[in-house]
Amino acid sequence: MSLSVFSGKRVFLTGHTGFKGAWMLQVLHGLGAEILGYSLPPEHSEDLYHQINGDQLCHSILADINDQNRLKKAVLDYQPDFVFHLAAQALVRRSYRLPIESFSTNVMGTAHVLEAIRALQKPCVGVMITTDKVYENPEQGLAFTEEDKLGGYDPYSASKAAAEIVIESYRRSFFNPADFNIHRKAIASVRAGNVIGGGDFSEDRLIPDIVRALRVGEPVTLRNPQSVRPWQHVLEPIFAYLLLAEQMMKDGVKYSTAFNIGPERSDERTVAQVTNTFYKAFGKPVAFDLKPDATLHEAGLLMLDNTRIKQEIGWQPRLTADQAIQWSAAWYSDQRAAKLKCQEQIATYQSL
DSSP, rough: OOOOOTOOOEEEEEEETSSHHHHHHHHHHHOOOEEEEOOOSSSSSHHHHHHHGGGTSOOOOOOOOOOOHHHHHHHHHHHOOOOEEEEOOOOOOHHHOHHHHHHHIIIIIIHHHHHHHHHHSOOOEEEEEOOOOGGGOSSSOHHHBBSSSSOOOSHHHHHHHHHHHHHHHHHHHHHHGGGGHOOOOOEEEEEOOEEHHHHOOOOOOOOHHHHHHHTOOEEEEETTTTTTTOEETTTHHHHHHHHHHHHHHHHHHHHHTTTEEEEGGGEEEEEEEEHHHHHHTTTTTEEEEEOOOOOOOOOOOBOOOOOOHHHHHOOOOOOOOHHHHHHHHHHHHHOSOOHHHHHHHHHHHHHH
16 A cells, blocks of 8 residues: 555645544655645644644644635645545534534535635645535435435534535536546545544544543443444545545546445444443443433434445455454553554554
């Protein structure tokens, strides 16, 4: 997995201060890319971006994705070869509290990124990151394919589904593959399953909630222990994004479409199963309190079909769900500096 195409290339990375963005930043830096990050500041002092000294790995602009003029100027001044759009309001329960912010950031923020790419007078690969929650979900046990109907119950899911419609509109209207030789822009959207991994300290997310509970010696609170999600280690989608972008650079027509990224069906796990495996990997007896919340709807069953990306670019999950959980637990239990822990796991993953 050399990904040598990124060496010396200019990468514009939105959301670089977030959990997934900080991992992406480290991988891109290790591949020799020149990186300009554009994001709001990290929310907490212990966020991974701070722990890895992210400012040393990239040029960083701390600004709002909703500031269209500043974003466009940053893109045009930088003249990137690749754009990875990760910036988002990414929390379901927060979207209930802040629906307007969620729609603004996830829908219009995505439109602003695409509009900035449209203004570039050079070839560019754009990978727009959405979520597995973009599908209309009847919770009937079927794994969603990329052609399934888009939708969303909660504001987060709905905003991401709307972002997918915006991406497809721009792809048809301004980046049509049939006119690739004119505009020279390749645009893909990627729908990744639930990611876990070291360095996540977000609110209302399972692994960070468990870690916080372990730190204070209290049981973790579970709202929906039987909910099923496509769990995967954060490095799985990151390397899928990079492999896809590499192929898009080679063939901007074939790969300008939507892709699911998720684990194999055999690796689906309930919240309770993930919790048990994490406590065991951490060497602690499992302890949780059950606190259902019927006031806010969250999907109880969600699964993805990853056939397309496996067939089209040859990507395969390299870690099982249990390994992903164990890697996450190992990161939090390791007393070394975060940067060393991340570098070791990145190198191990690349060697698989």
